[in-house]
Amino acid sequence: MLITCPFCFARLDRGRIAFRCAGRPGRGGCEAELDETLARYLGSPAAASLPPVFSVRRPGRRADCPYCGHSTGWRACPECHNRLPAEYCANPGKIVALVGAKGAGKSTYIAVLLHELTNRVGAELDASLVACDDRTIARYKRDFARPLYGEHRLLATTQPAAAEPRDPLVYLLTRTVPGRLRSRTVSLTLVLFDTAGEDLRSRESTETHLRYLNAADAIIFLLDPLELPGAKPALSGPARARGGVNAADPDSDPINVISRVTELLRDRSGSGRLKVPVAVAISKIDALREGMDARSALHRARTPSGTLDLDDREAVHEQVRALLEEWQAAMVDRYLRQHFTDFGLFGLSALGEIPAADEVSPGGIRPYRVEDPLLWLLYRFGMIRGVRG
Ligand SMILES: Nc1nc2c(ncn2[C@@H]2O[C@H](COP(=O)(O)OP(=O)(O)OP(=O)(O)O)[C@@H](O)[C@H]2O)c(=O)[nH]1
Ligand SMILES: [Mg+2]
Ligand SMILES: [Zn+2]
Ligand SMILES: [Zn+2]
Numbered sequence: 001m002l003i004t005c006p007f008c009f010a011r012l013d014r015g016r017i018a019f020r021c022a023g024r025p026g027r028g029g030c031e032a033e034l035d036e037t038l039a040r041y042l043g044s045p046a047a048a049s050l051p052p053v054f055s056v057r058r059p060g061r062r063a064d065c066p067y068c069g070h071s072t073g074w075r076a077c078p079e080c081h082n083r084l085p086a087e088y089c090a091n092p093g094k095i096v097a098l099v100g101a102k103g104a105g106k107s108t109y110i111a112v113l114l115h116e117l118t119n120r121v122g123a124e125l126d127a128s129l130v131a132c133d134d135r136t137i138a139r140y141k142r143d144f145a146r147p148l149y150g151e152h153r154l155l156a157t158t159q160p161a162a163a164e165p166r167d168p169l170v171y172l173l174t175r176t177v178p179g180r181l182r183s184r185t186v187s188l189t190l191v192l193f194d195t196a197g198e199d200l201r202s203r204e205s206t207e208t209h210l211r212y213l214n215a216a217d218a219i220i221f222l223l224d225p226l227e228l229p230g231a232k233p234a235l236s237g238p239a240r241a242r243g244g245v246n247a248a249d250p251d252s253d254p255i256n257v258i259s260r261v262t263e264l265l266r267d268r269s270g271s272g273r274l275k276v277p278v279a280v281a282i283s284k285i286d287a288l289r290e291g292m293d294a295r296s297a298l299h300r301a302r303t304p305s306g307t308l309d310l311d312d313r314e315a316v317h318e319q320v321r322a323l324l325e326e327w328q329a330a331m332v333d334r335y336l337r338q339h340f341t342d343f344g345l346f347g348l349s350a351l352g353e354i355p356a357a358d359e360v361s362p363g364g365i366r367p368y369r370v371e372d373p374l375l376w377l378l379y380r381f382g383m384i385r386g387v388r389g
Pocket of ligand 3 (some may be wrong): 005006007008009010075078079080081082
């Protein structure tokens with residue numbers, strides 16, 4: 001069975017999983033030395049001074065270091081030398097790629113979604129979300145939670161991959177599924193990779209991007225209504241004033257970004273419709289609120305039930321489709337139908353309100369339907385039930 005390295009996205013046969021010596025030089029273990037492979041991945045030698053990596057014939061949970069003889073349980077990717085979390089090896093998970101044009105709201109979405117999964121939605125699903133490695137914990141705090149939730153500042157534009165190598169966020173989502181006789185637990189490793197809209201502008205995407213998209217088990221595509229010319233009349237005043245920052249850049253046109261991502265995905269499967277599930281979500285729907293039918297599916301709160309309400313799902317899908325049509329963006333729906341066997345349309349808001357300048361609005365972060373795409377994917381992956389009526 002193959003597993004995908006969540007850092008470099010190389011497809012690995014389990015027999016190729018490598019180990020890193022646990023060190024302890026004081027007690028006869030190996031000394032730290034510069035790991036050039038890891039330094040190349042990290043883009044700097046600063047954090048790459050570690051005991052050596054080695055391969056064994058039949059990798060299990062532990063192996064003995066051939067240099068010092070000490071046993072180690074530190075598994076590493078043979079390609080990039082990053083640590084492979086034990087949970088990930090046991091339960092090689094789903095890689096969810098998040099894409100969208102520059103400024104579509106991807107980073108904000110990740111920050112809020114993870115926050116909701118650890119709190120409200122986690123409770124609803126009876127699920128726990130645990131970071132699989134220390135770098136995920138550090139990165140989530142530094143780049144997402146601290147600015148947004150701690151300092152109420154909006155997030156900075158994500159730097160292109162060429163400027164700064166970016167780690168994915170790797171989490172283990174474990175949920176207790178009630179059964180008739182006894183409950184069981186199911187888990188999913190969730191690998192989220194925050195792309196820079198900048199990286200999806202040109203056709204010459206980086207190597208990592210290609211591998212990332214090719215490894216994705218699902219794709220969440222964020223579509224910014226502020227960038228859809230036809231949506232202008234549907235936007236509230238302040239949103240209209242803020243919107244259209246990419247207007248002069250055809251490479252950031254939502255349809256162009258969708259088709260570029262689709263072309264990249266095509267590389268793996270040739271012709272025919274693509275089977276990877278795609279959730280296409282209109283982001284920032286708080287900007288449309290006023291004047292829209294308050295009884296519409298999109299503006300009805302989802303009833304928390306720990307399941308996927310299939311009627312609600314269909315109603316939202318249809319309403320978003322109608323909105324796209326009304327905004328002369330029906331092409332999005334047609335294009336998706338031509339290229340994907342399985343896609344869903346969503347509407348969500350991470351912030352819940354139009355932010356003031358570069359700060360979160362004083363009312364705080366009040367997300368709206370952010371979990372919908374993920375619930376749909378969990379349903380697709382067989383982790384939650386779908387119910388009607
Ligand atoms: N009204 C509203 N605005 C939002 C929301 N989420 C993000 N924004 C706005 O969109 C801007 C860009 O959000 P980011 O999350 O940085 O967008 P991104 O897709 O990560 O952008 P790049 O990293 O440049 O590709 C933010 O600074 C906010 O002004 C939302 O839920 N509602
Ligand atoms: Mg970003
Ligand atoms: Zn790797
Ligand atoms: Zn050793």
